[in-house]
Amino acid sequence: MNDESKKVNENSKNEQLEQFRSTDNQDKELTTNQGLKMSEDELSLTAGERGPTLMEDFHFREKMTHFDHERIPERVVHARGFAAHGEFEVYESMRPFTKAKFLQDPKVKTPVFVRFSTVVGSRGSKDTPRDARGFATKFYTEEGNYDLVANNIPVFFIQDSIKFPDVVHAIKPEPHNEMPQASAAHDTFWDWVSQNQETAHMVMWLMSDRAIPRSFRMMEGFGVNTFRFINEEGTAYFVKFHWKPVLGTHSLVWDEAEKIGGKDPDFNRRDLWDAINMGNYPEYELGVQMIEEKDEFAFDFDILDATKIWPEEDVPVCIIGKMTLNRNVDNVFAETEQVAFHPGNVVPGIDFSNDPLLQGRLFSYLDTQLLRLGGPNFHELPINRPVCPFNNNQRDGFSRHIINKGQVAHHNNDLANNSPYTVSEAEGGYAHHQEKVEGSKIRSRSESFKDHFSQSSLFWNSMSPAEKQHIIDAFSFELGKVKSKDVRQKVVDMFANVNMEMTTAFAVNIGANPPQQGGEEVTKSSPALSQQNTPKKAMSRKAAVLVTEGFDGAKVKAMVEALQAAGVQAAILSDKLGVITGADSSKVEAKHTFLTDGSVAFDAVYVDGGKHASQAFEKEATKFMHEAFMHYKPIAVTNDGGKWLENEKLDNAQGVIIGKDKNNDFTTSFVEAIAVHRHWDRKTV
Numbered sequence: 001m002n003d004e005s006k007k008v009n010e011n012s013k014n015e016q017l018e019q020f021r022s023t024d025n026q027d028k029e030l031t032t033n034q035g036l037k038m039s040e041d042e043l044s045l046t047a048g049e050r051g052p053t054l055m056e057d058f059h060f061r062e063k064m065t066h067f068d069h070e071r072i073p074e075r076v077v078h079a080r081g082f083a084a085h086g087e088f089e090v091y092e093s094m095r096p097f098t099k100a101k102f103l104q105d106p107k108v109k110t111p112v113f114v115r116f117s118t119v120v121g122s123r124g125s126k127d128t129p130r131d132a133r134g135f136a137t138k139f140y141t142e143e144g145n146y147d148l149v150a151n152n153i154p155v156f157f158i159q160d161s162i163k164f165p166d167v168v169h170a171i172k173p174e175p176h177n178e179m180p181q182a183s184a185a186h187d188t189f190w191d192w193v194s195q196n197q198e199t200a201h202m203v204m205w206l207m208s209d210r211a212i213p214r215s216f217r218m219m220e221g222f223g224v225n226t227f228r229f230i231n232e233e234g235t236a237y238f239v240k241f242h243w244k245p246v247l248g249t250h251s252l253v254w255d256e257a258e259k260i261g262g263k264d265p266d267f268n269r270r271d272l273w274d275a276i277n278m279g280n281y282p283e284y285e286l287g288v289q290m291i292e293e294k295d296e297f298a299f300d301f302d303i304l305d306a307t308k309i310w311p312e313e314d315v316p317v318c319i320i321g322k323m324t325l326n327r328n329v330d331n332v333f334a335e336t337e338q339v340a341f342h343p344g345n346v347v348p349g350i351d352f353s354n355d356p357l358l359q360g361r362l363f364s365y366l367d368t369q370l371l372r373l374g375g376p377n378f379h380e381l382p383i384n385r386p387v388c389p390f391n392n393n394q395r396d397g398f399s400r401h402i403i404n405k406g407q408v409a410h411h412n413n414d415l416a417n418n419s420p421y422t423v424s425e426a427e428g429g430y431a432h433h434q435e436k437v438e439g440s441k442i443r444s445r446s447e448s449f450k451d452h453f454s455q456s457s458l459f460w461n462s463m464s465p466a467e468k469q470h471i472i473d474a475f476s477f478e479l480g481k482v483k484s485k486d487v488r489q490k491v492v493d494m495f496a497n498v499n500m501e502m503t504t505a506f507a508v509n510i511g512a513n514p515p516q517q518g519g520e521e522v523t524k525s526s527p528a529l530s531q532q533n534t535p536k537k538a539m540s541r542k543a544a545v546l547v548t549e550g551f552d553g554a555k556v557k558a559m560v561e562a563l564q565a566a567g568v569q570a571a572i573l574s575d576k577l578g579v580i581t582g583a584d585s586s587k588v589e590a591k592h593t594f595l596t597d598g599s600v601a602f603d604a605v606y607v608d609g610g611k612h613a614s615q616a617f618e619k620e621a622t623k624f625m626h627e628a629f630m631h632y633k634p635i636a637v638t639n640d641g642g643k644w645l646e647n648e649k650l651d652n653a654q655g656v657i658i659g660k661d662k663n664n665d666f667t668t669s670f671v672e673a674i675a676v677h678r679h680w681d682r683k684t685v
């Protein structure tokens, strides 16, 4: 660990974790779990060299038993995740709105642990399916743990959590044959969608580019549910939480996502791991949308309805702080797998609303963790421990670690001076916001929750032409996998309410009848929803540099230096690993080959080639450029690269930079083209 990373890691959570970290096994004697040194670890104790294993072989039994019990149930949703440590700081005191201590003082750095996840796939599935992504953050505050358990899509499939088991059963692999893995493209999901019109808005997001993020570092996060801020005076504000990635929000294209799923199923986790190891710490700004209690009914949607956004143009997102992820985990099981998030983990100053989806979540997380982590003591696991003291009269249970001293485990008591004792709100005790609630017990949904299509249309209206086409393609793909004609037609008829042009376009592709009748016309749009308007930076992107023997040393050097100066990783790629010599005898080392990495592993490609390029190299380099072109990625060429590009007629297109001798600024143009992310105005067919 260098000095810089030592410094960033000095925080209370890291100090606490340090007590639990084992050093590695380097130069250690092998012992049993009882500390007994062993003289043999590869041979069981047997009766005679060819005889049966003996019962008394305690070492064999211990080793095998532990192995047999190594697995715990994976999360019922969000099973596949990857996490990192970091810190959060508020920009300015949020005192007027909330008394939460970690949001008061810009000098305070709160340790955080963030777990990103896919939702549907099991733990061993791929990183790049079409799916929502989880974005769960645990803030280890001095007032206890606060969990912001968010997704990268700001709305949810359902309005009432009692339907959660149904939507999850419908989207998970079908139970009779457990297919397909990590995909919504099958009959049960779309059957469910067509029976539940409240899904329309989230399905629009799921069919959009948001569902195939380029990187966890380039993904927004949304708390989805409506929470409350409460200030010292007891005034409450409805609040929605947002994470905005400093690098902007960027996505893959579908063909690329599918290919990456095969070439590198760990694509997103590798990207996060590498970025943190290289010191490219991912940063996200925390934003809040706040609505005063008096304005609860001032909108044309219900602010407690989790299938609705609060359009940013109507309720601005105030940016209040920044989170930086600066340390990878030491052990995925101990940290990423055992971390337990719960939207009910709040601190004074943050409270719930009556959002019916949130209310059900408040039950589910603790409940599922009791099973997954084997009992009620999982708060003692190092990753879940608060950094502030925690004392109460809860005792015992499986795997209790804390040795609670003393005679007394009841409240109230005289014997221990009534300890541990509750404290008043003024002293930091949590008290729920006093909201007056009245009504009959009833199973019914408010009328204000019944408009399912206006915001779905608003989302469509807000997309750029490329984004719209991707949505049509996604519906065509997903429904193209649905076998039931009836279900396909029902989905077409449902989405006609969102937009006729969109639905007519995909209806044709899936052999359905074009919709007869649309819904009410919605003209409103929200520019904040389009990724076209997101920040665009070249920083930390990956460019492949394709060279072989006899490459142009000066040009390649200039390009690599320009890329590095812009923070772009330049990866030398060739037909074999090892040192390659340029025409001017300069040398570079290829650490990637055509075989190990395809163009899908990179954001951009620069091809120089080499005087002694073989036919095989030319063929592979051309294929590489072709694929990058089809995925709208920037391409720069010099020498042979230019020739091969022209042969393929790929030269005259947006984001293609040709480094002829007179083009001195071609390195700058390439860096600018990388920042754009994708060049949609390209004819790819």
Ligand code: HDE
Residues within 6 Å of the ligand: 075, 076, 077, 078, 081, 115, 116, 117, 133, 134, 135, 136, 149, 150, 151, 156, 158, 160, 161, 163, 164, 222, 223, 224, 225, 306, 339, 340, 341, 357, 358, 360, 361, 364, 365, 366, 368, 369
């Ligand atoms: Fe979750 N969700 N969820 N969810 N959720 C879980 O808890 C649940 C919802 C989210 O990295 C489970 O520990 C219900 C919305 C994330 O460990 C479970 C409902 C949002 C994660 C559960 C929802 C989320 C979970 C499974 C109401 C976005 C992964 C394992 C319909 C704001 C956290 C676990 C991690 C995990 C229940 C809806 C986000 C079963 C009942 C909305 C990021 O308790």
